[in-house]
Amino acid sequence: MDLTDYEWLVGDDGRRALEEALPLETQESLLPLTARLRKEHSAHRAHLLIEQLTQRRRARQKFERAGEMYFTPVALEQATDEIVARYKASRFPPRVAVADFCCGIGGDALGLALACDEVRGFDRNPVHALFAAVNVGVYLEQAGLPRARFRATTAEMAACDGR
Numbered sequence: 550m551d552l553t554d555y556e557w558l559v560g561d562d563g564r565r566a567l568e569e570a571l572p573l574e575t576q577e578s579l580l581p582l583t584a585r586l587r588k589e590h591s592a593h594r595a596h597l598l599i600e601q602l603t604q605r606r607r608a609r610q611k612f613e614r615a616g617e618m619y620f621t622p623v624a625l626e627q628a629t630d631e632i633v634a635r636y637k638a639s640r641f642p643p644r645v646a647v648a649d650f651c652c653g654i655g656g657d658a659l660g661l662a663l664a665c666d667e668v669r670g671f672d673r674n675p676v677h678a679l680f681a682a683v684n685v686g687v688y689l690e691q692a693g694l695p696r697a698r699f700r701a702t703t704a705e706m707a708a709c710d711g712r
Contacts, residue, residue, distance in 0.1 A: 634660030655681030670699040
């Protein structure tokens with residue numbers, strides 16, 4: 550899997566493209582918006598932008614800061630919502646380091662990152678690991694805390710190499 554377009558999406562240019570598309574998204578139907586974005590971006594990047602606008606709208610039910618986060622359709626369905634993640638994290642003792650294996654887009658990890666000293670997230674899907682890092686960073690930045698670390702790898706490999 551080539552991460553280049555996903556890295557673009559979470560970078561400054563992708564964020565800017567999402568911001569420019571957002572006001573129009575409420576005024577345009579999906580077809581004209583898609584056509585406009587395909588004139589400005591590659592077909593894959595236009596698809597990623599439309600997908601994020603759609604997923605962010607759906608994610609508002611789960612995440613207070615959904616408008617700043619990144620999702621895939623399957624990962625959003627599987628993600629622990631913010632309220633449950635915070636509750637689950639509150640059950641950990643304070644000032645511990647934790648690992649979130651199979652972290653997806655970071656639902657549980659964001660609660661853990663706010664409650665624990667250190668969180669390391671691992672997911673086999675490199676897009677999910679990338680999105681988890683950005684998504685958790687949104688919450689940590691608001692709280693003035695350092696970023697958590699995420700890596701694309703299998704849970705087995707993460708447990709074996711100790712990173």
